[in-house]
Amino acid sequence: MVGDGDRQELNAETGAVLATKRREYDEDDVRVRPGKSSRPRTRTRPQHTDAQNGFVIAVDRGRYTCVLAAAAPDAPTVTAMRARELGRKSVVVGDRVGLVGDTSGAPGALARIVRIEPRRSVLRRTAEDDASTAEGRLERVVVANADQLVIVSALADPPPRTGFIDRCLVAAYDADIEPLLCLTKADLAGPETVLDYYTELELPYVLIRPDSSLDALRSLLAGRVSVLVGHSGVGKSTLVNRLVPEAERAVGTVSAIGRGRHTSTSAVALRLPAVAGLPDDPGWIVDTPGVRSFGLAHVSAESLLHGFSDLVEATVDCPANCTHTADETECALAAWVADGRADPRRLASYHRLLASRAGETDPRGATNPRDEPEHDPRGRAE
Secondary structure (H helix, E strand, O other): OOOOOEEEEEOOOOOOEEEEEEOOOOHHHOOOOOOHHHOOOOOOOOOOOOOEEEEEEEEEOOEEEEEEOOOOOOOOOEEEEEOHHHOOOOOOOOOEEEEEEOOOOOOOOOEEEEEEOOOOOEEEEEOOOOOOOHHHHOEEEEEEOOOEEEEEEEOOOOOOOHHHHHHHHHHHHHOOOEEEEEEEOOOOOOOHHHHHHOOOOOOOEEEOOOOOOOHHHHHHHOOOEEEEEOOOOOOHHHHHHHHOHHHOOOOOOEOOOOOEOOOOOOOEEEEOOOOOOOOOOOOEEEEOOOOOOOEOOOOOOOHHHHHOHHHHHHHHHOOOOOOOOOOOOOOOHHHHHHOOOOOHHHHHHHHHHHHHHOOOOOHHHOOOOOOOOOOOOOOOOO
């Protein structure tokens, strides 16, 4: 029997087998079918040098609405998706990105986001203050690359909550964003109480009435990306509609118990219209969903003090590793307030934030509505 590897020599005339020789194999006889895992791969990624610069103005279920940096104000927006090569990098409103593909903005056109530029600032919040809880570890990016945080608070209906404003100030300073206090419904109550509370901070503010001019506010927004935050019912959507009439943001009402209805459902950046006498760049505003809590679990205990600059000087006399909590007997903050150098309400607010970070208090149990915001661990949107 002759094997597959044997080679026979035959007599050309008779056909008889003269000899059987063993065949020699070499590497040319071996055929290997490559599997999926053996495909050659390269770490070289396309540079996308032709990518156009864009600005993300809205995010909706994996689709990103962008405007081209060099486009005219009335140019169509570009719908884009995130390129796979970005991995798990998130894209949020305010991001400066690189776009390739169909950037015409025509119906049905789809571009790709292939690059996210380094962020100048990132405004974050968590659902709770305690980082040991699941809600505290869930960090949300509100907006990227903002220059200014506009804290919108009503002077009445609903009443102002300085505890919420304090939280926003801490988040703004932690993100290196300038704060601006916008007090609405000034026709219903005076601002003296709120301004007295922040008198040591020299916090810039504007008063808004239904029939008042918005020139002062527009001048503070010009040339900047400003993000608006505030409780439901404080008039934030109404203010946005006055600033950008074509925005048509939904407007809610305030219930009999002083709580506003949720109206805005997602963050969106709106280009401010050009106004005579202001810079060529009127700026952008980012309208955000109304929040019932502004968690600070992402802010370290040491950085919390940045929102209380009127108390910082007192800590020079504190012992090393002082926790500054209410039960710290050698903390110099209590003596500082007792000497009249700071408002005792400010120290009480700082102590509440420290206690909340440690999970020792529940903001929902606050008795003074001005000190703490309504807390919603589900983070429902306005």
